Amino acid sequence: MTLRLTNTLTRRTEAFQPLVPGEVSIYCCGVTVYDLCHLGHARSYIVWDVLRRYLIWSGYRVTFVQNITDIDDKILRRAAEEDSSMEAVSERNITAFRDDMAALNILPPDKVPRATQCLEGIRAMIGELEGSGAAYSADGDVYFAVLGRPDYGKLSGRSLSEQQEGASGRLNSEEETRKRHPFDFALWKGVKPGEPSFPSPWGPGRPGWHIECSAMVRQELGTTIDIHLGGSDLIFPHHENEIAQSEAANGEPLAHYWLHNGMVNVDGEKMSKSLGNFTTIRALLASGVSAMTLRFFVLQAHYRKPLDFTAEALEAAAAGWHGLNEALALGQKPSLREALTWNDTDTDPEAPELDAALQSARGTFIAAMDDDLNTSAALAVLFELGRPLRALARRLERGSAPSDEDRGLQGRWQLLRDLCGVLGLKQEAGSGALTGTGDGPDPGQIQALISERLTARQEKRYPDADAIRDRLRSEGIELIDRPDGSTDWIRR
Secondary structure, X not given: OOOEEEEOOOOEEEEOOOOEOOEEEEEEOOOEOOOOOEHHHHHHHHHHHHHHHHHHHOOOEEEEEEOEEOOOHHHHHHHHHOOOOHHHHHHHHHHHHHXXXXXXXXXXXXXXXXXXXXXXXXXXXXXXXXXXXXXXXEOOEEEEOHHHOOXXXXXXXXXXXXXXXXXXXXXXXXXXXXXXXXXXXXXXXXXXXXXXXXXXXXXXXXXXXXHHHHHHHHHHHOOOEEXXXXXXXXXXXHHHHHHHHHHHXXXXXXXXEEEEEOOEEEOOEEOOOOOOOOOEHHHHHHOOOOHHHHHHHHHOOOOOOOEEEOHHHHHHHHHHHHHHHHHHHHOOXXXXXXXXXXXXXXXXXXXXXXXXXXXXXXXXXXXXXXXOOOHHHHHHHHHHHHHHHHHHHHHHHOOOOOOHHHHOOHHHHHHHHHHHHHOOOOOOOOOOOOOOOOOOOOHHHHHHHHHHHXXXXXXXXXXXXXXXHHHHHHOOEEEEEOOOOOEEEEEX
């Protein structure tokens, strides 16, 4: 089966064919660095990280470019509120963005162009558009003439009459008076009092939002790329305008595949600061939610569908990830590897001698990912792989000796680790049953408390014994009293 992706431009799910065999060029719209990243950013960048990882795992040479918008009205407003500068606000939030992405195990882009570092390319593209008649200048501003593009709206399927509705507050009445048509959009904005500016043939000013991405795509990847990525909120007007100006300037398609992820809702409502349900990535992680739990939560839903963030859904994701993490941790602990006599040599997942069931699991995982990145189905494969590994981990924790069958599970564990890596899931200390930290007491502490409880029962201090059971239960440990007087335990 060939990788198939849903292309927003054609409104079809199509077989992926790169421009150059074996190579993939990707541009992902990045952040406007006026504030910390939120759950919507996490959702978008996690799913596109998985696309990138899967392409690499499948043997493609991928060039992944993700821009930073460091010139924007929102940044200027934040700088004014803080009595700061555009540069200071941008740099602070760029550092925070990188930290957040690293925490979520998102691969850093191959190239990270900034709008302020692409001004020459931006001015050149605007000049080309003006020279061809696709744009015009007016009192220090330059606008793109939308009516000159008969195919304008081909990405979104929206008419020109809807452009203002999707303009995201980036237009104002003063701009409108300088336009030939109300739907034309700014390529260059003349300087305003108190704002930073840059020189240009049209006078000092700064670039418009849309032209920045068009120029950065051309600068880093050329005139036509394989895949352009972004959230569905960017389809109109941002990506529609990118297509119009890039194709007018270059005379070629901007991208062959346009992929867009769905939005995040909180308890059924759109996430927004005005509703008070706006959550940043770092606030969520600081609250105790692990990075891999958040990643797992995102991947449970198909990337094109809306994602509803609720406390219950997050708890369910935490439980699901806990089980996978237990299975992953099994092969990470040296003492358990030694007990299992597992060596340090990985099994080739495509080797003919690999267990037929594992080959089938690998094939099912590939089929799921080839089906427009069906990460939910891919996770189901990981659960099946992990089930016997998790059971083994729990038996070993309780002191059971491994059987010959247990020792033969190394290939299964290696395949699980490999496929988890494709989804960017990695074993977390403090989240697995074998770590001994963070997620309840370690096995030694559990045994000590069981012994203390046994003593309390022998001395008929039953309230003390019950208190120990309740304490362990609150930390996810369930005690099982055996008929012979011994006590076993499991993690819930």
